[in-house]
Amino acid sequence: MKLGAFVAKSTIRLIITYVVVIALYFIVVRVLPTLILGPEADPLLISLKRSAEDPRFSNWVEEIKKMYGYDKSLFSQFLIYMKNAMIFDFGSSLYSQRLVVEEIAQRLPYTLSLYTGATILPIVIGYYLGIVSAKHRGGKLDSTLVQLGIVSYIIPSWLVLLLLYYFFAYLPKRLWDYYIFPLPVRAPQVTVFDLEALKYLLWYISPMLIAAIVAWTGSWIYFIRQLVVSELAQDYVTTALAKGLSQSDTLKKHVIPNTRPPLIMRLAYTLPGIFGGALIFEIVGNWPGIAYQAYNAVLSWDFPVMMAFFTISTFLLIVSLLIAEIVIAVVDPRIRLR
Template structure:
């Protein structure tokens, strides 16, 4: 209980700090969303409408910064993230909710696949250290250092432009209406193959190298020698003793990766014109749409915190030593 109580206090404080920074940061920047909006619509907005917009966005000069901060918390507790200027004053929650499934679908599946494949390959290479399988490590490491945008453009040039196997952009063909049907789902998978493959290729090297190094470290432990001396099968020693302990650091990294799924892969969504959170953040930045930027940053931050909480719980469940050390 002491372990979980300490972690809960830490994450509550972190969430408060993140939300507070998210409130003050745009207000310390030069200008505000209303000024950016008026600069694009000179002479088209009446003074009464300007004042209404400032009240709507909580930027009216009649209220102090502290009162605006309290109003911001009140809106958050009601699930109101404000309205987007660049999307016709549409609610920010609706815009994020529309983009979120696309990002979670493409980046989430690709992250899970790369973690499972990379961890499995790293386990085998670490167990068979010194074998010919070691050549996979430098190849995967090299691919992980390739700039993402460059690899994405190569994938488009080869598989889309030259071979015409996959489409180069968008999440589905324009002839489809989003619905739960096999035709639409198949078209989404068809469009998402290249972006997902790009994510898997660029992230595979880290999982392989991390798991391989941990396996080599674990194999020198005494309990591995004891397990082998008992006459246990190599497969059982590798999976139940070595891999089970070597994968613990990988789980923390995996949880962080899951948290950053919500943020999406900005470059990937730009290259493939994929309608996810990353592309919405890029559009909001260009339009100086602070409410939308603020809402996306908040969702990304909270998702990372939740992922860290899940990682702590999983780590403590798999390794009781963690609970005992922090409880002292």
């Protein structure tokens, strides 16, 4: 199959997947509660009733009802929902009365400034340590790295973060009146561009970055090691070594290229998580990111914010998977035949 036909086929398949997933979200959140418990159990209706209790928002609530087609059938509401989801028109938050897009734009710099590094650093470190572990498989270094990887995978990131705050923020302040890391009290202004603000930002997010590296690198070490070790057991590696090719050249020219497809696919599932962030980090670290906003939206049944978070997350994942499939098809043309 030619690359253009493969890309077209993958694009159509993933677009269909995206539409189905978005539709299922409406069914699960809006339709099922209504069918099981009755119309009064509709989460959107419950949220609107809460807002309507405040006389200041009575006219605004009526506008929201019209926007979501509440005076129409459930199927008509579904069509309105699908149209809004396709064009990323999420309306206003039911509680802040601000446009959802504006709220996300306000919190997005916080999410990106933290989770870009917290996601990419464990991948890079785990990649190289995984290859080192595989090169020394069966030895002490391999055993040490594998054990460290397992421990890293088991330890929760929030526990690491709490320990960092206790031993490097609370105790130094209590004993010596000095902070090694700051306590999570005042989040930095990430949109202020000056040297002092940058220094405070890096100081503030350092415990969270360290916790992410400690807790998330292990899974990547083990994953990369297993990929490389499984390839090293293949006949082509034995043949290459028998022909006099060194182990380093065999890894570089033959083994590493063959590990790219599964690695690219895992990256495709991991990188969109930068948008969603990690809720427990934002709660413990008092970080005003998108994950904490989504959490509050779920607690308060703020349907527009919930819809925006789910729709954008799904869209980013679909785009990431499409890019991954195209890259894999380029680096390994055999994929197009499947």
